Amino acid sequence: MYTHQEAPEEIEEDELVERYLRLYGGTISDVLDGLGYFYQVLPKEMTGLTPDAKFCGTALTATGEPTTDRDPDRIFVPILEMLGAVRKNNVVVTQPNEDTCSHLGELSATTIKARGGNGAVIYGGVRDVDYIHRLGLPVYKLYTTPRDVMGRWRLTAYNVPIRIGQTQINPMDIIFADKDGVIAIPREVAVKVLLKAEELESTENHVREEVLRGVHPVEAYQRHGWF
Numbered sequence: 001m002y003t004h005q006e007a008p009e010e011i012e013e014d015e016l017v018e019r020y021l022r023l024y025g026g027t028i029s030d031v032l033d034g035l036g037y038f039y040q041v042l043p044k045e046m047t048g049l050t051p052d053a054k055f056c057g058t059a060l061t062a063t064g065e066p067t068t069d070r071d072p073d074r075i076f077v078p079i080l081e082m083l084g085a086v087r088k089n090n091v092v093v094t095q096p097n098e099d100t101c102s103h104l105g106e107l108s109a110t111t112i113k114a115r116g117g118n119g120a121v122i123y124g125g126v127r128d129v130d131y132i133h134r135l136g137l138p139v140y141k142l143y144t145t146p147r148d149v150m151g152r153w154r155l156t157a158y159n160v161p162i163r164i165g166q167t168q169i170n171p172m173d174i175i176f177a178d179k180d181g182v183i184a185i186p187r188e189v190a191v192k193v194l195l196k197a198e199e200l201e202s203t204e205n206h207v208r209e210e211v212l213r214g215v216h217p218v219e220a221y222q223r224h225g226w227f
Contacts, residue, residue, distance in 0.1 A: 025180040027201050031196045053139065056174065060117075065097050068151055069154060079155050085158065090116070093121045102148065104122045105127045124141070159171045
């Protein structure tokens with residue numbers, strides 16, 4: 001377990017996001033494990049909408065439920081209110097509790113990007129894939145489907161705690177995604193995790209350099225305490 005006696009320095013949000021983006025998911029996950037946060041990686045079934053999907057930002061959480069309601073005001077207005085709450089660096093993270101339709105499409109994706117959002121994580125469906133590719137909004141999703149929400153799903157709340165698989169996600173937690181998957185970093189330890197991950201990647205760089213020079217991996221491990 002990693003321990004830190006001193007309180008970590010505060011880091012401004014833009015810098016925090018930028019520095020996380022220099023890291024990779026394996027290091028961040030290892031650090032979270034070392035701090036006792038064992039369930040921060042979202043389910044492995046989730047995949048990037050594009051192979052190079054990588055993003056980081058603050059969680060704007062959303063949740064919903066199945067419905068047969070076909071009233072446009074009751075279906076679309078809550079979604080539009082949530083989208084209107086998106087601000088710079090947000091990643092929209094949705095737990096729809098439903099798996100028959102799409103929970104993000106081109107207009108929602110366009111709104112997220114236009115309002116300064118950094119991406120979306122949808123534990124459900126996405127549609128309008130070609131448009132979202134052209135838009136350039138990075139997205140992680142569970143599946144794709146052309147089926148609309150009307151008569152199938154409604155958003156019930158946003159900026160509330162949600163759970164995806166074994167991972168608890170609170171508003172403003174740090175969401176990091178790369179080719180390996182999606183990680184939710186609790187906001188209260190986000191700076192500590194960042195600093196330790198930067199330190200760990202520096203150690204890994206030294207190990208890599210030594211192995212490339214022919215140092216035995218056991219010797220490299222014993223020297224640096226990591227492999």
